[in-house]
Structure formats: structure tokens, C-alpha cells
Amino acid sequence: MKVAIIGAGSAGMFAAYKLMQNKNITIDIYEKGKSIVERTRKDVMSGFGGAGAFSDGKLTLTTEFGGWLTDYISETELEKLIDEADDIWVKFSGVTELDTKRDYEKIKDLEYQCSRNKLRLYAAKIRHLGTDNCLLAIKKIFEVFENAENVNLYCESPVADLIVEKDKVVGLVTDKGEKRFYDKIIVAVGRSGNAWMQQIAEKYGIDSDINPVDIGVRVEVPRAVTDHFTNYLYEFKIKYYTSEFEDEVRTFCVNPGGFVAIERNDGNILTVNGHSYKNKKSNNTNFALLVSTKFTEPFREPVKYGRYIANLANMLSGGSVIVQRFGDLMRGRRSTHKRIEKNFVTPTLENAMPGDLSFVLPYRYITDLKETILQLDKVMPGMADPNTLMYGVEVKFYSLRIKVDKNMRSLNIDNLYCVGDGAGITRGIIQANASGIIAANDILTLI
Ligand SMILES: Cc1cc2nc3c(=O)[nH]c(=O)nc-3n(C[C@H](O)[C@H](O)[C@H](O)COP(=O)(O)OP(=O)(O)OC[C@H]3O[C@@H](n4cnc5c(N)ncnc54)[C@H](O)[C@@H]3O)c2cc1C
Structure with a gap:
């Protein structure tokens, strides 16, 4: 055969x-x-x-x-x-x-802390x-x-x-x-x-x-902010339903001690991703925060939509991806090279362009992401710190x-x-x- x-x-x-x-x-x-x-x-x-x-x-x-x-x-x-x-x-x-080594008592406790804050934690076994x-x-x-x-x-x-x-x-x-x-x-x-x-x-x-399209950002924080999760659960998978839009937002691909990376997609569109090495560690943790959208009639091309958004980020950053401090996003101003240089969290991706994600992502996504970060801050204090970095955009095309x-x-x-x-x-x-x-x-x- x-x-x-x-x-x-x-x-x-x-x-x-x-x-x-x-x-x-x-x-x-x-x-x-x-x-x-x-x-x-x-x-x-x-x-x-x-x-x-x-x-x-x-x-x-x-x-x-x-x-x-x-x-x-x-x-x-x-x-x-x-x-x-x-x-x-x-x-x-x-x-x-x-x-x-899985400490089930500890994991149960983390699940409880999350559920008290309208967050759902899924504990997965990872190799x-x-x-x-x-x-x-x-x-x-x-x-x-x-x-x-x-x-x-x-x-x-x-x-x-x-x-x-x-x-x-x-x-x-x-x-x-x-x-x-x-x-x-x-x-x-x-x-x-x-x-x-x-x-x-x-x-x-x-x-x-058609499948949903997931659009969002990669978040980068000091490793200490997530250690109490990642020491027990290499990958924390958390879902949250936002109050304004009732959209599903989830964390994805957590990299303690990892590095943010640029991903080149078909048609030379640049999006953000993250990875980590077994033997080389940074001082940060990065993870994706994604909003899931399933379009209904008559639109059947979520990949095109995702590409369009990614394209906007590439266009505004002069052919790269955008990085913005959470504090700047909340204050409605762009990040600049100066503000990034002074930032407590040092970006692990050096060639991202400081900018303003609110020019790229629709209001619905920005609102969902802000709300989720503020919610995550309740179980991981420091998450909503002004120095937290957000890279955009991360898009998962599985249309x-x-x-x-x-x-x-x-x-x-x-x-x-x-x-x-x-x-x-x-x-x-x-x-x-x-x-x-x-x-x-x-x-x-x-x-
Ligand atoms: C940076 C990065 C980090 C990731 N990290 C993880 C992780 O830690 N854990 C995890 O579970 N997943 C991770 N993923 C996702 C994971 O890699 C994919 O889900 C998985 O590889 C999908 O497997 P696949 O075989 O379907 O497709 P792919 O692995 O993408 O392979 C498809 C192959 O088909 C080839 N191809 C495409 N079109 C044609 C054609 N017309 N003719 C011939 N060949 C063609 C492509 O060149 C490609 O090599 C990551 C992805 C990326 C990009």
C-alpha cells in the first residue's frame, strides 16, 4: 500500500x-x-x-x-x-x-483561591x-x-x-x-x-x-509573581468569563523563566509567542492571554480577521510587534523606549516596538484583557502592576x-x-x- x-x-x-x-x-x-x-x-x-x-x-x-x-x-x-x-x-x-512533584493539597488550595475570584483553574500534567x-x-x-x-x-x-x-x-x-x-x-x-x-x-x-479564533496578548511579569502557581503546576490554565461581554478569556502556554518570541506566519505576518529552555532561564514568566471568539452568520473567515488584527500591529510597529506596559494601557498612553528602559520588568524580546495596543485591538478585546488581568491580580498579586508587559498580538488561527x-x-x-x-x-x-x-x-x- x-x-x-x-x-x-x-x-x-x-x-x-x-x-x-x-x-x-x-x-x-x-x-x-x-x-x-x-x-x-x-x-x-x-x-x-x-x-x-x-x-x-x-x-x-x-x-x-x-x-x-x-x-x-x-x-x-x-x-x-x-x-x-x-x-x-x-x-x-x-x-x-x-x-x-505534584502536591495535591497545594493544588486544591490554588483551585479554591481561583474559584473565590471567579477564575477556573485546570491542573494539567505536563512533561x-x-x-x-x-x-x-x-x-x-x-x-x-x-x-x-x-x-x-x-x-x-x-x-x-x-x-x-x-x-x-x-x-x-x-x-x-x-x-x-x-x-x-x-x-x-x-x-x-x-x-x-x-x-x-x-x-x-x-x-x-468553522472554529473560534483566539486573539490576545502575551503577558510578561517577574517570575516571583507566578512562582506560587508554577512551582506546583508548571502550567497554570485559568479561564475567566468577563463581566461586560461574558467572553471566555484563558491563559495559555505559560513559560516560567521563559522568553517571548516573534512568530512568522504565512504571508509574513508577525505575531507573538513564548517558549522556555530546560537549561537557560530568564527572570520573567510569560503567558498568553487569549479571548475566544466564534463568529456567527454571515462571516466565515476568522483567520482573515485574525490576520487583519495582526497586520495592524505590524503596521503600527514598523514591521514588528508591539510591547506596552500595563500601566500605560490603563492610562491611555503609548509606551515609549524611555518608559520601557525604566520599566522594572525587562522585556525578554528585545526588538518589540513600544506602542499602544488600543490602536490595534478592538474595544471588546482590550476591555476583556484589562478585566482579566485585574482579576488575575487577586490570586497573583503583582499581575496588574503598571510594570507588567503586554506584547501584541498573539493570535491562534484554527479557523x-x-x-x-x-x-x-x-x-x-x-x-x-x-x-x-x-x-x-x-x-x-x-x-x-x-x-x-x-x-x-x-x-x-x-x-
Ligand atoms: C513557538 C511555538 C511554541 C509552541 N509550544 C508548544 C508547546 O510547548 N506545547 C504544545 O503542545 N504545543 C506547542 N505549540 C503548538 C504545536 O507546535 C502545534 O500544535 C503542533 O506542532 C501541531 O502539529 P501539526 O502536525 O498539526 O502541525 P505542524 O507542527 O505545524 O506541522 C505542519 C507541517 O506541514 C508543513 N506543510 C504545510 N503546508 C504544506 C504543504 N502544502 N505541503 C507540504 N508540507 C506542508 C509545514 O511546513 C509544517 O512543517 C507551539 C507552537 C509554536 C509556533
């Missing part, structure tokens, strides 16, 4: 790893970015290893976050897949320990690989593929199109216009392939739905959700599997891994 996998990120890699165990299957992997050997930090979103390669490698070992796979399979099934994916990471990274070990593991997986007889890896080979005949996918078209034919195709193009996925879905009428069954098969196009972030089904490494394994398992049953 011949299988093509489009995209060698978290989902594609794990699908291939699982499939290659059966020597009757030949797997061709197409990756639009560079191989892991040639990739640099500039290619954050694209290349062998996908968006996860230069990520913090924080594996959220829970069914509650990182995607919507429980919409398709049971929690118990997902737990098993998460364990399977986690075992693969442990094998290749050598990181065996979990985030922190923190760190950017260095995550990269190491991906390099080892790359070597495994290079040495496998039944895997052909084509890097710097974007797939231009699919070949669909009578509601059945039969092959693909390379960027050089070459047609190649397959029995099954797994599309795992990630967020950087979202626009491509949308275009293909429209062209072939692949059934899809298009391909309609799939419990095996990740498209509902209306035969032989097509859609997995990972690009299909709008996941939004984190471990669930993306799991979705790839689900597709592979289904193909394995057919042989």
Missing part, C-alpha cells in the same frame, strides 16, 4: 512513525520547509518537525486541552493515545520526569521537554526515517494540489507539477498550511466547519475544522485523512501526535 503524508510536523511525523512499523506500507512524506538539519530558528512554523520543533516542547498530558479529539473518540481512548505518544517522546528525548530536548528528539526521529527502507522523505517539497476523482482522493500534485498516485493520503499541514487547507477544502468541497469521523477520515472524500492543527482538530503537540496515530491505526487495519 502507498501512503502519502503531507506535512512532517507533530501529526505527520507520528503517523509515519506508526505506519513504518508495517513493511508492506510505503510512506512518502512531503514537507514544504527545510529538513531538521538545515532548519534555523527563522523557520519557526515550517520544516521537518513542524511548529513543534522550536517550541518549548511542553507536552500537556491531558484530554482537556490541546485540541478537540474528544469530539471524536472517548476520553479513555484518547488517554491511551496520549500515553502512546508520550512514550515515543520519552524514548527519543530521554526526558523521563514530569513537570513538578516539559524544553526547546533543546524537543529538537534533539526530532533529530533522532528524522534519522529513523532516513534509515527506514519504507519511508521516503521529501523536504522543501510543498504539495500544490490533491487529485480528487469522483469524491475519492487518488494522488497529489507536487510544486513542480508532477502527479503522484497513492492509496491513502494523510493531510497534516499545521497552522502554516491552514490557508492551503482552506483553499483545497473549497476546491473539492471537502466538508468543513477551519475539516469534518472527519472517529478515524480522522474525511466525511465526504474517500481515502483522505485530515489530522492535526491544519484540520482544525488539534492545537497542541500531544493531541496532534494522537490524531496522526489514529489515522495510522486505521490504515493499519486495512492491510
Whole structure:
């Protein structure tokens, strides 16, 4: 059987790893970015290893976050897949320990403090690989593929199109216009392939739905402000429903001792992200604060909306991202280089432009973010300090959700599997891994 996998990120890699165990299957992997050997930090979103390669490698070992796979399979099934994916990471990274020794009494107390302040704390189990070990593991997986007889890896080979005949996918078209034919195709193009996925879905009428878009900022505070949470829970996941708009605002991707980073998206739009190293720490903690919006009729293009907002930040900052002190935002004035230099919190991202986020984010988002920071301050005093930094904008594009069954098969196009972030089904490494394994398992049953 011949299988093509489009995209060698978290989902594609794990699908291939699982499939290659059966020597009757030949797997061709197409990756639009560079191989892991040639990739640099500039290619954050694209290349062998996908968006996860230069990520913090924080594996959220829970069914509650990182995607919507429980919409398709049971929690118990997902737990098993998460364990399977986690075992693969442990094998290749050598990181065996979990985030922190979990002190359940302490966690209960933190949950109680949050609930008294209308905040909901979710305590997740995390394996923190760190950017260095995550990269190491991906390099080892790359070597495994290079040495496998039944895997052909084509890097710097974007797939231009699919070949669909009578509601059945039969092959693909390379960027050089070459047609190649397959029995099954797994599309795992990630967020950087979202626009491509949308275009293909429209062209072939692949059934899809829309997901919410998450827009917000990355917050940076002294590490001491969050230590009483992060010492017990590497990642605090907190949700809050704002009083003015009743919008859902959540913390996401917490990096104690971490660094704020710029992420280059398709179309050269710059957004903000954060990561941390296992062996190199800053004095700050950063995390995203995101407002979730699901648009209703007639608007169906949340990705376009997110890009538009990110574009505004890039335009006003002269081609970068904006950083603003919380105190300046509250006083209705921009931050300046001078104010940032004097600020108690030193930015870990040096080339962000001091500016005014209220020129970028709509009133609704600014109100939601201010209100949430003031609320978080009740359980993490210092959060709403004027010196707190906010970088904008952070946008999570997961708009298009391909309609799939419990095996990740498209509902209306035969032989097509859609997995990972690009299909709008996941939004984190471990669930993306799991979705790839689900597709592979289904193909394995057919042989
Ligand atoms: C900076 C950063 C930090 C992150 N930190 C974490 C974290 O700590 N923990 C966590 O759980 N998640 C994290 N994430 C999110 C996580 O990386 C993603 O959820 C995950 O990688 C999604 O996996 P995927 O396989 O669906 O997509 P990706 O990993 O994005 O892989 C998709 C691949 O497909 C390729 N591709 C796209 N289009 C085509 C095409 N037409 N032809 C061929 N190839 C194509 C892309 O080049 C890419 O390499 C982070 C993301 C970023 C950007």
C-alpha cells in the first residue's frame, strides 16, 4: 500500500512513525520547509518537525486541552493515545520526569483561591521537554526515517494540489507539477498550511466547519509573581468569563523563566509567542492571554480577521510587534523606549516596538484583557502592576475544522485523512501526535 503524508510536523511525523512499523506500507512524506538539519530558528512554523520543533516542547498530558479529539473518540481512548505518544517522546528525548512533584493539597488550595475570584483553574500534567530536548528528539526521529527502507522523505517539497476523482482522493500534485498516485493520503499541514487547507477544502468541497479564533496578548511579569502557581503546576490554565461581554478569556502556554518570541506566519505576518529552555532561564514568566471568539452568520473567515488584527500591529510597529506596559494601557498612553528602559520588568524580546495596543485591538478585546488581568491580580498579586508587559498580538488561527469521523477520515472524500492543527482538530503537540496515530491505526487495519 502507498501512503502519502503531507506535512512532517507533530501529526505527520507520528503517523509515519506508526505506519513504518508495517513493511508492506510505503510512506512518502512531503514537507514544504527545510529538513531538521538545515532548519534555523527563522523557520519557526515550517520544516521537518513542524511548529513543534522550536517550541518549548511542553507536552500537556491531558484530554482537556490541546485540541478537540474528544469530539471524536472517548476520553479513555484518547488517554491511551496520549500515553502512546508520550512514550515515543520519552524514548527519543530521554526526558523521563514530569513537570513538578505534584502536591495535591497545594493544588486544591490554588483551585479554591481561583474559584473565590471567579477564575477556573485546570491542573494539567505536563512533561516539559524544553526547546533543546524537543529538537534533539526530532533529530533522532528524522534519522529513523532516513534509515527506514519504507519511508521516503521529501523536504522543501510543498504539495500544490490533491487529485480528487469522483469524491475519492487518488494522488497529489507536487510544486513542480508532477502527479503522484497513492492509496491513502494523510493531510497534516499545521497552522502554516491552514490557508492551503482552506483553499483545497473549497476546491473539492471537502466538508468543513468553522472554529473560534483566539486573539490576545502575551503577558510578561517577574517570575516571583507566578512562582506560587508554577512551582506546583508548571502550567497554570485559568479561564475567566468577563463581566461586560461574558467572553471566555484563558491563559495559555505559560513559560516560567521563559522568553517571548516573534512568530512568522504565512504571508509574513508577525505575531507573538513564548517558549522556555530546560537549561537557560530568564527572570520573567510569560503567558498568553487569549479571548475566544466564534463568529456567527454571515462571516466565515476568522483567520482573515485574525490576520487583519495582526497586520495592524505590524503596521503600527514598523514591521514588528508591539510591547506596552500595563500601566500605560490603563492610562491611555503609548509606551515609549524611555518608559520601557525604566520599566522594572525587562522585556525578554528585545526588538518589540513600544506602542499602544488600543490602536490595534478592538474595544471588546482590550476591555476583556484589562478585566482579566485585574482579576488575575487577586490570586497573583503583582499581575496588574503598571510594570507588567503586554506584547501584541498573539493570535491562534484554527479557523477551519475539516469534518472527519472517529478515524480522522474525511466525511465526504474517500481515502483522505485530515489530522492535526491544519484540520482544525488539534492545537497542541500531544493531541496532534494522537490524531496522526489514529489515522495510522486505521490504515493499519486495512492491510
Ligand atoms: C513557538 C511555538 C511554541 C509552541 N509550544 C508548544 C508547546 O510547548 N506545547 C504544545 O503542545 N504545543 C506547542 N505549540 C503548538 C504545536 O507546535 C502545534 O500544535 C503542533 O506542532 C501541531 O502539529 P501539526 O502536525 O498539526 O502541525 P505542524 O507542527 O505545524 O506541522 C505542519 C507541517 O506541514 C508543513 N506543510 C504545510 N503546508 C504544506 C504543504 N502544502 N505541503 C507540504 N508540507 C506542508 C509545514 O511546513 C509544517 O512543517 C507551539 C507552537 C509554536 C509556533
